[in-house]
Every structure is written in C-alpha cells, then in structure tokens.
Amino acid sequence: MxxxxxxxxxxxxxxxxxxxxxxxxxxxxxxxxxxxxxxxxxxxxxxxxxxxxxxxxxxxxxxxxxxxxxxxxxxxxxxxxxxxxxxxxxxxxxxxxxxxxxxxxxxxxxxxxxxxxxxxxxxxxxxxxxxxxxxxxxxxxKIFLPGLLKLKRLVDGGFFGRILSVRGEFGYWVFEGDWQSAQRPSWNYRAEDGGGIVADMFPHWEYVLHELFGRVTSVQALATTHLPQRWDERGKPYDATADDAAYGVFELAGGAIAQINSSWAVRVHRDELVEFQVDGTEGSAVAGLRGCRVQHRSTTPKPVWDPDVPAGHAFREQWQEVPDNTVFDNxxxxxxxxxxxxxxxxxxxxxxxxxGARGVQLAELALRSSAEGRRIDVPEIAL
Structure with missing residues (x-):
C-alpha cells in the first residue's frame, strides 16, 4: 500500500x-x-x-x-x-x-x-x-448519528406514508456557573461574542429537516433568555445577552410541519438529549442520537380520552425498536x-x-421572526 x-x-x-x-x-x-x-x-x-x-x-x-x-x-x-x-x-x-x-x-x-x-x-x-x-x-x-440514520432508512423505505409532522425536543440544564461549573463556555451566552442557542442549533435543524424531510420554506420562532445572569470560567458574574431557549415552527417543502424546542434551561425527561417524533399516515417513529422506535398503522392502539379513570395503555411499551443492522461509526x-x-x-x-449558508440563513431569519413576532418565508439561496 x-x-x-x-x-x-x-x-x-x-x-x-x-x-x-x-x-x-x-x-x-x-x-x-x-x-x-x-x-x-x-x-x-x-x-x-x-x-x-x-x-x-x-x-x-x-x-x-x-x-x-x-x-x-x-x-x-x-x-x-x-x-x-x-x-x-x-x-x-x-x-x-x-x-x-x-x-x-x-x-x-x-x-x-x-x-x-x-x-x-x-x-x-x-x-x-x-x-x-x-x-x-x-x-x-447529526445526520450521521445512528438514530437519525435509522430514521432516514425509514423515510427512504416509505415507512411513514405521507409525512404529516416532525416534533423535536432538544436541550438540557446548563448550570449557571455559580455553585456548579457550567458545561458550556461563557461566550455561548453573550450575543456580542456570537453566542445564542438559535445561532448554535438552528443550523443543525436546517440540515436535519432538509436532508430527511424537505427544505424549510418558512419559520416562526420565539427566542428568549430564561436565565439573564450567569458566572464565567473565573467565577465572575456576567449578563447573559444571548438567547438560551428558542421555540420554532417550520413549514417544509411537501407540506409537513416541524416544531422544534431548543433550550439550555430545561431538565431532561427524555431517553436522550434530543428526540424527534415523526408522524405519517402509515406509521410513526421516535428517534434520538442512537435509538429509534416505530409504531405502524396496523399496531396503533385506540386510546379514548377519559380523565376520570387511570390510563389503560402503557404507551411506551407499544413501540418497536428499529434494529441496528450495521455497525455505526462515530x-x-x-x-x-x-x-x-x-x-x-x-x-x-x-x-x-x-x-452551511442555509443554516446561517435559517438562524438569521428565526431571530428576525422572534424580534418581529411573525412568520417569515425562507427563500432558496444560490451562488
């Protein structure tokens, strides 16, 4: 060789x-x-x-x-x-x-x-x-992670039928830095240094949605700073001038609607730090970084809303794990x-x-949407 x-x-x-x-x-x-x-x-x-x-x-x-x-x-x-x-x-x-x-x-x-x-x-x-x-x-x-590779396998195989919606939950509690050190550097929370969860995560959501489900055609977002004060690497307090949470709704080419919540001020009650649920006419899936579970139309239970009696279904147990079928590298x-x-x-x-520019565009328009309180179209860009 x-x-x-x-x-x-x-x-x-x-x-x-x-x-x-x-x-x-x-x-x-x-x-x-x-x-x-x-x-x-x-x-x-x-x-x-x-x-x-x-x-x-x-x-x-x-x-x-x-x-x-x-x-x-x-x-x-x-x-x-x-x-x-x-x-x-x-x-x-x-x-x-x-x-x-x-x-x-x-x-x-x-x-x-x-x-x-x-x-x-x-x-x-x-x-x-x-x-x-x-x-x-x-x-x-993200699109090279096992969970999303399995999800793409389902999309490419037509498992979902017509895809109706995508719901994403991302985030975890990033400690403020006063009595426990923060897991992320302090510049992430200063807008003047390029920080903010929209700038950090919306470029990810752009390519995940684009690659798996369709181009983002509009965005409506609300970005906020839940924790206005944090402590830096030297233990000094500083004002958090960047957004630490954002809640977005995205229209996709083909008609599906995506909703993704992103937050560094949320405590995790999920199996993984990020999860996406995809619902279609023929089936649904929930994918994280590594795992992916599915429920087909033919095995979907028929729950009835009744707040006066205990739930009669163990809903999580009714989903099937998608097998690896391959060895996933980093x-x-x-x-x-x-x-x-x-x-x-x-x-x-x-x-x-x-x-990469499409991701920057989506983040920029999301911040504009939040500032103006309205939905904004996302035009296609080209060189």
Missing part, C-alpha cells in the same frame, strides 16, 4: 468539541486504524497541525497525544505549502475571517458551523471557495472520511459552504 500524508491545520482543538470529536475521535482515530483507504492501493495518513492562541495548551495537547506540530501563528501555517487542509472549530466570532484567509491561501477548508455570523458573510465564503477552486465542507454531524469521523475522500479521491460531497 502507498501511504499519502496530508497535513491538516486544526484550529480550535483545545475546545471540548474540537478536541474530543474532531481531533481524538476523528483524525487520531483514523491514524489508529492505519489511515483511510482511498482505493487503488493508496492509504491517506492525516498529520494534524494544532493551531490556537495559547501555546501552553497546544503543547500540552500535543504531548498528550504524541503529536509534533503546533503553532500560534495562523498566517505562517496557511503560508506553509505542505499544509493542504484547514479545519476550524474556533468560537463563532473568529471563524469567518480565518476561513477567508485559508481559502485565499488556497487551502481546502472543513469547518464547524455556523460558518459566519450572518448570511452575507456565509455566502461570501461559499463564493470565494468556488472562485478559488478549493474543496469545502461543513460539519453536519458520526464526526464518518463525515471526515467522506470529506477526505472528496478532496483526494474526487468522491461526491454536498455538505459544503452553501449548505
């Missing part, structure tokens, strides 16, 4: 998501399995170059994982002709500028979302990448593999910067 080494600049991997999911469970996992087979006797060997602002944190991370290359000078890394791919998992406010510099330097780019703080910036990045002829991809990890790693094959084996790939 011929081994091809590809050097990947990874910016923002000292953060939780960049470290755990992208560095450890994706790039280093590819190295542990011996690289990525491209076919034709070639194995791709990813060589990460860790980039960030804190030299000590980068050095500690490199030592922990036995890596050699770190830098706090992004421009120097982008000027290095041996670095072919730039990956970004920074805070949202820093991402757009870094991606633009990487594209101008001729690097292929792969990035977390949102790709920019506004639609104009997101579209400008997509157009720049097209004009520069670089390959580009945006992380859309969703982030699975998409990394597809992107690398796109760059180095010319494999098809459509989760690009234009797809």
């Amino acid at each position: 011929k081994r091809k080494t590809v050097r990947i600049a990874m910016n923002g991997v000292t953060g939780r998501m960049g470290h755990r999911q992208h560095l450890v469970r994706s790039i280093l996992a590819l190295r542990e399995q011996g690289g990525l087979e491209l076919g034709g006797g070639t194995v791709l060997w990813p060589e990460p170059v860790l980039v960030g602002r804190r030299a000590s944190a980068l050095a500690a991370l490199a030592e922990r994982h036995g890596l050699e290359h770190v830098s706090t000078d992004l421009d120097a890394v982008l000027a290095d002709p041996t670095v072919e791919i730039y990956f970004d998992a920074q805070v949202t406010a820093a991402r757009e500028d870094a991606l633009r510099r990487a594209i101008v330097a001729g690097k292929h780019v792969y990035t977390e979302k949102p790709t920019a703080t506004g639609l104009d910036g997101a579209l400008a990045l997509a157009r720049l990448a097209r004009d520069k002829g670089v390959r580009h991809g945006v992380v859309q990890d 969703g982030f790693k699975a998409q990394w593999e597809l992107f690398l094959r796109h760059v180095y084996a010319d494999a098809p790939y459509h989760w690009d910067l234009l797809a």
